Amino acid sequence: MSARTRRVESILDAVGNTPLVRLHHIGRETPDVKIYLKLEYANPGGSVKDRPALQMMRDALADGRLTKDKILIDSTSGNTGVAYSLYGAALGIKVCLVMPSNVSQARKDITRAFGTELVFSDPMEGSDGAIRLCQQMVAENPERYFHSNQYANPSNPRAHYLGTAPEILEQVGHEITHFVAGLGTSGTAMGCTRRLHEHTRKIHCVAAEPAEALHGLEGLKHMASSIVPPIYDAKVPDEIMPVGTEAGWDMADRLAEEEGLHVGHSTGANVYAATQLAKRIGKGCVVTIACDRGDRYFAPMRWEKHHEW
Numbered sequence: 001m002s003a004r005t006r007r008v009e010s011i012l013d014a015v016g017n018t019p020l021v022r023l024h025h026i027g028r029e030t031p032d033v034k035i036y037l038k039l040e041y042a043n044p045g046g047s048v049k050d051r052p053a054l055q056m057m058r059d060a061l062a063d064g065r066l067t068k069d070k071i072l073i074d075s076t077s078g079n080t081g082v083a084y085s086l087y088g089a090a091l092g093i094k095v096c097l098v099m100p101s102n103v104s105q106a107r108k109d110i111t112r113a114f115g116t117e118l119v120f121s122d123p124m125e126g127s128d129g130a131i132r133l134c135q136q137m138v139a140e141n142p143e144r145y146f147h148s149n150q151y152a153n154p155s156n157p158r159a160h161y162l163g164t165a166p167e168i169l170e171q172v173g174h175e176i177t178h179f180v181a182g183l184g185t186s187g188t189a190m191g192c193t194r195r196l197h198e199h200t201r202k203i204h205c206v207a208a209e210p211a212e213a214l215h216g217l218e219g220l221k222h223m224a225s226s227i228v229p230p231i232y233d234a235k236v237p238d239e240i241m242p243v244g245t246e247a248g249w250d251m252a253d254r255l256a257e258e259e260g261l262h263v264g265h266s267t268g269a270n271v272y273a274a275t276q277l278a279k280r281i282g283k284g285c286v287v288t289i290a291c292d293r294g295d296r297y298f299a300p301m302r303w304e305k306h307h308e309w
C-alpha cells in the first residue's frame with residue numbers, strides 16, 4: 001500500500017508523505033534542469049505549516065510544557081493557525097490565535113470552525129503587531145498559556161529537518177542539486193537546508209525573500225524591515241534571492257494555467273526563484289515547496305446554520 005492510500009488511526013497520522021511533482025511546462029526553457037515542486041498543500045490542514053504545528057505540539061506535550069489544562073497561544077496570520085486549530089481539535093487542546101484584524105474572513109472562519117478563539121491586533125502594525133500583543137497576553141497570564149511561538153520554537157525547523165527534507169531525498173535521491181524555500185518564520189528553509197547540507201553530495205540551498213518591504217507575498221517576510229525570527233540564521237542558506245511581488249503572482253498564475261497547480265503567491269515566488277536558478281545553472285535538479293493552495297485566498301461562501309432566504 002502506498003503512503004498516500006494507507007489507512008490511518010487519526011488525522012495526525014495523515015501528515016507528511018506529500019507528492020513531489022515535476023514541472024514540465026514551467027521548466028521547458030531549461031530542458032536540462034528538472035524542476036520539482038513538493039506539494040505541502042496536500043497535508044490535512046492544506047499547508048507547509050502542518051508539520052511544524054504538529055511537531056511543536058508533540059514536543060511540548062512530550063516534555064510537559066503543554067498540558068490539556070493550558071491554552072496553546074500564538075500569533076499567526078493564517079496557515080499555522082489553521083494547523084494549530086486542526087491538530088488542537090484532534091488532540092483535545094484549546095487554541096487561541098492572535099492575528100491582525102484585517103486578515104481575510106476566510107482565515108477567521110476556517111480557524112473558528114475548529115473551535116479556536118481569535119484575538120485581533122492593530123491592522124496597521126501587521127504581523128509584528130500580532131507578535132507583540134501575543135507576547136503581552138502571555139506575560140500577563142503565564143500559567144494560562146503555552147506560547148508555541150513559531151518564530152522562536154526549534155521544533156518548527158525540526159519538523160522539516162525530520163520530515164520534509166528526508167522525504168525529498170527519498171523522492172529524488174542523488175539527483176537533487178539545488179533547493180529553494182521562501183522565508184516566513186524561516187522554519188522550512190532552516191530545517192530543510194540543515195538536513196540537505198548533511199547529504200553526501202553538495203546541495204546548493206537558496207532562501208527566497210520578498211524584494212520589497214511592502215510586498216504581496218503572503219507568508220513571506222522581508223527580513224531587513226521585520227522582527228527577525230530567532231530561529232533564522234542568515235548563514236545557513238548558501239544564497240538569498242530577492243523575488244518581486246509581481247514575479248511571484250505571475251508565476252502563481254502560470255502554475256495554475258500551465259501545470260494544473262493552483263497555488264498561493266509564496267509558492268509562485270519559490271517557483272520563480274527556481275526558474276531563475278535553472279537559467280543560471282543550465283543543468284541540474286531543483287526542488288522547491290508548494291506552501292499552500294490558491295483557493296485559501298478566495299472569499300468564503302456562507303457557512304452558517306440559519307439562512308434567511
Ligand SMILES: Cc1ncc(COP(=O)(O)O)c(C=O)c1O
Nearest residue numbers: 079184185186187188219266291
Ligand atoms: C503561504 C506561506 N508561504 C510560506 C511560508 C513560509 O514558511 P516558513 O514559516 O517555514 O518560513 C508560510 C509560513 O507561514 C506560509 O503561510
